[in-house]
Amino acid sequence: MIKNTKCECGHQNRVGTVLCEACGKPLDEHADSKELLEMRYDGVARRSQRANPNFIDKIWNFFSSVKVAIYLIIFTLIGAIFGTIFEQESNFVSFDPSTFYKDKYGTIGDIYYKLGLSHTYESWWFVLLLVMIGASLVICSLDRVLPLYKALSKQKIRKHMQFLTRQKVVYQGPVEGNGEEWVQQAVKPLKKKGYRVHTDGSALLAEKQRFSRWGPYVIHIGLIVFLLAVLFRGLPGLHLDKHYWFPEGEITKIPDTNLYLKNDKFTVEYYTEEEMSDDFRGTGKIVPKLFETKAILYECTADCGDPSKEPKLKEVQQHAIRVNDPLNYKGFKAYQFDFDLTPKLRSVQPVLVNVETGEQYGKFKLDMTNPQQNFTLGPYTLELKNKFMDFALNDQGQPISKSKDPNAPAFLFLVKGPDLPEKGSQYIYFPKQIDKERFQQDAINEKLGGLQNKLQLDVIGMEDVDFIESSSYLNIRIDRAMPYVWTGLGIVMLGLVMGFYWQHRRIWLRIDDGVLTVGGHTSKNWFGLRREVASFLKMMNVEVDEKQLDNGGNRS
Amino acid sequence: MGKARRPVQIVILIFIVILGVYAIGSAVSGGGSGKPKMGDKPPAIKLLGMDGKVHTLEEYKGKAVVVNFWATWCTYCVNEMPALQAQWKKWSDQGVVVLGINTGEDEMTVRNFTQQLGIDFPVLYDTNNEAVQDYGVVPMPTTFFVDKKGKIASIHEGELNLATLDDQIKRLVNP
Numbered sequence: 202m203i204k205n206t207k208c209e210c211g212h213q214n215r216v217g218t219v220l221c222e223a224c225g226k227p228l229d230e231h232a233d234s235k236e237l238l239e240m241r242y243d244g245v246a247r248r249s250q251r252a253n254p255n256f257i258d259k260i261w262n263f264f265s266s267v268k269v270a271i272y273l274i275i276f277t278l279i280g281a282i283f284g285t286i287f288e289q290e291s292n293f294v295s296f297d298p299s300t301f302y303k304d305k306y307g308t309i310g311d312i313y314y315k316l317g318l319s320h321t322y323e324s325w326w327f328v329l330l331l332v333m334i335g336a337s338l339v340i341c342s343l344d345r346v347l348p349l350y351k352a353l354s355k356q357k358i359r360k361h362m363q364f365l366t367r368q369k370v371v372y373q374g375p376v377e378g379n380g381e382e383w384v385q386q387a388v389k390p391l392k393k394k395g396y397r398v399h400t401d402g403s404a405l406l407a408e409k410q411r412f413s414r415w416g417p418y419v420i421h422i423g424l425i426v427f428l429l430a431v432l433f434r435g436l437p438g439l440h441l442d443k444h445y446w447f448p449e450g451e452i453t454k455i456p457d458t459n460l461y462l463k464n465d466k467f468t469v470e471y472y473t474e475e476e477m478s479d480d481f482r483g484t485g486k487i488v489p490k491l492f493e494t495k496a497i498l499y500e501c502t503a504d505c506g507d508p509s510k511e512p513k514l515k516e517v518q519q520h521a522i523r524v525n526d527p528l529n530y531k532g533f534k535a536y537q538f539d540f541d542l543t544p545k546l547r548s549v550q551p552v553l554v555n556v557e558t559g560e561q562y563g564k565f566k567l568d569m570t571n572p573q574q575n576f577t578l579g580p581y582t583l584e585l586k587n588k589f590m591d592f593a594l595n596d597q598g599q600p601i602s603k604s605k606d607p608n609a610p611a612f613l614f615l616v617k618g619p620d621l622p623e624k625g626s627q628y629i630y631f632p633k634q635i636d637k638e639r640f641q642q643d644a645i646n647e648k649l650g651g652l653q654n655k656l657q658l659d660v661i662g663m664e665d666v667d668f669i670e671s672s673s674y675l676n677i678r679i680d681r682a683m684p685y686v687w688t689g690l691g692i693v694m695l696g697l698v699m700g701f702y703w704q705h706r707r708i709w710l711r712i713d714d715g716v717l718t719v720g721g722h723t724s725k726n727w728f729g730l731r732r733e734v735a736s737f738l739k740m741m742n743v744e745v746d747e748k749q750l751d752n753g754g755n756r757s
Numbered sequence: 758m759g760k761a762r763r764p765v766q767i768v769i770l771i772f773i774v775i776l777g778v779y780a781i782g783s784a785v786s787g788g789g790s791g792k793p794k795m796g797d798k799p800p801a802i803k804l805l806g807m808d809g810k811v812h813t814l815e816e817y818k819g820k821a822v823v824v825n826f827w828a829t830w831c832t833y834c835v836n837e838m839p840a841l842q843a844q845w846k847k848w849s850d851q852g853v854v855v856l857g858i859n860t861g862e863d864e865m866t867v868r869n870f871t872q873q874l875g876i877d878f879p880v881l882y883d884t885n886n887e888a889v890q891d892y893g894v895v896p897m898p899t900t901f902f903v904d905k906k907g908k909i910a911s912i913h914e915g916e917l918n919l920a921t922l923d924d925q926i927k928r929l930v931n932p
Binding site (some may be wrong): 248257262319323324325327328331333334335336339340343429432435452455506507508509563570571572574585586587588590591595601602603604605634 | 763766767769770773776777778779780781783784785798803805809810811828829830832835856860861862863865866871884885890
């Protein structure tokens, strides 16, 4: 069916046009209607409104509908509610979700997990809803903003009589004198009120703050930037949220980055009894007041991905990391999360003692990891044959290590030198005094060849023992998408301000045979517009009460 | 009506579809803990081997790889070592590689241990526990069986004995 969309003024309008694009005459309505005009998008057709929509047009129309957009938003909000019932998988450092929900919440928890609601915000349907909202934002905006822009940038000054009388703010009354002169006189007071005034004979159009009409579309652009930023946050390298241990005094590689972090010094201070309230003292809890990691961040400059070479590091930043005061290097952040004050042996520096003469030979450094393996001490040579970090004997009576942590380190040496057998003599050494007694170092050495009566390894003072005193647990975060998220939100804010604090006001007037007709339209604040029109008419010596201008109706 | 509109419409719709597929795809695949599962490609590794050279999984392309995470302090790992060594001897000429990844111990410990047990399959040092994290290894030992197409055929947590190991490798060679 082909509809006749030609207006009586001769303008050919598009399908779906409500008000003639040229003269503003309402189309497809009864001529005698007194109802207020539908002024949305200035009565122009949305782009998607077509006479014979095909498949693509139908998809386009679906997303261009505000109704659909509202439903999408409602569904998304309802979906988001489900994600707040129980804690989400992504919020926790480590637990097994397949059992966690059942153990904690019973059957409901299990159902919750099985429905996939334990990761609501990463589920396909939630992401699909977000994508559809994004599509709706783009298409809705494009469908409306372009025709509106066109309509507002080529407005006809002389509008159809019905267009004026069916506005929400209307005045009609006689004026004295020549129509064209009256209109010329009206320009000045309107300009004073900040309007841009255009005249066409005995017709006039005054307009101000048109830019506020773009507010909603600016908001949409902001939201699209925001959605895209959130979407691309998942790209590798843009987002990282992990927790790692950093032993004091060690340079630790941060996986998936080219950064290394040294925990230079970790300190923890507790609240003293005096600082606590009486009630709290009763609970017997010890609460840390401060925990701080003095961290040095290094960037790898060469030989980074090659495990056969030592990476070349360059210091890039130093920071004392405290709770809520992370280290921040170009979007890489390290937050204080936890700590462990269990000391770990790093190295000892024993001397070799001749038991009979009391003579001491050298002092050598014995690292717990990657120790040097050959030592020359006076006339003796020591060859490190084996080491056990957590010494124990297995069922067959063989020495083993129970873990890789130096809880009970033991070192097996082959000692050669004067008065010793040609092929050397074996000697086991426990750096910790407690282990020496517990595992009976002397008894073992007796079995190994009795070297303990001639030679002993001994640590002279505590200064020869090096501990990793504590470890700091840091939360490593990278969120490179955040600046884009903030940019998006900033654009949204700009759009909101544009649309909220300014209004697009227009006043049309025409004089026909000594009768003045005024129509006024604003995007909001009708009260303000009525007052402005009344004050303008007063300046033109037309007395009218503000309230009389109201043409009734609720259409905006 | 504007002639340029139809292509613009189509371009925008295609753009939205691509973004949507990408977003949903990454949400579904990346939604898990990132632990490799059966049928996945094993995470890439780049580790120093006992031979002093850097090794990656790429080297074993086209071969079936048995990736075993172990440590000298883990009793079950120690127990299954002879079985791994025996199967390495048996299957190595049929395109099967046994790859032992030591988790965070130093060179001396590993070398002493392998010499003592007479192990000669390739052993790599995972000094910083990077592979352990990428593979999501929790209990030790954990063994990943990677087929010749480069996909994880099965994952075994805990000790393997000679028979089950033989059975698993057979399935890798003749799927």
